[in-house]
Amino acid sequence: MKSRDTLVRLKRFQAEEKRRRIVQLNAIIAEFTRMSNELEREIATEEQRANISDPNHFAYPTYARAARTRRENIIASLNDLRGQLADAEAQFKEASDDLAKAQSQEARDRGAERLIDVVAERRQVEMPLAYRRGA
Structure with missing residues (x-):
């Protein structure tokens, strides 16, 4: 089904975007932590x-x-970023769950389509036999 395929691609894109956001936040947090440690050393020196x-x-x-x-400002920003990271992880989990749900629906639809195809093939095979019996 075209609409299910589009839905799965949309959900996959959304989940990937959330994952990218988490990676980006982790990189920023690591950089801010490094800057904070460097400033701490400079202060001590x-x-x-x-x-x-x-x-x-x-x-x-x-x-x-x-x-x-x-x-101190960097540490305050780090705390804000950690909160954003927690929110982003929750959003990623939700997007991943939505993706899994859409994928299972697509798989279910494919299974139903296969079943319909099998039934149609059986009918095509049975119809000529029925005509032969009646003739």
Whole structure:
């Protein structure tokens, strides 16, 4: 059936799009984690160089303060991305379930079409026999 095939292709596309979104979010999360770790190292280096680790100290290094703020913003973004990832995974599961359902419907329809074809073939075979018997 043409409409079932189209439906399966649509569901497959939607599921693949959700999977791509998950991969993309994982890549962004990995990059943000790397940036956060790098900033943490830079902050530690700057604090060690200045020998001041208290951010409230009046002589705390400006670069360390800016890096700390940036790292906090990245961590907040990471938390948001993790929430988006959880939503994307739920959407992917739903899309995968829809795809499986559409595929099973298509398989069921193919089975029904095959059954109809078998019945039609039997009728074609039986019809000439019936005509021969009647003649």
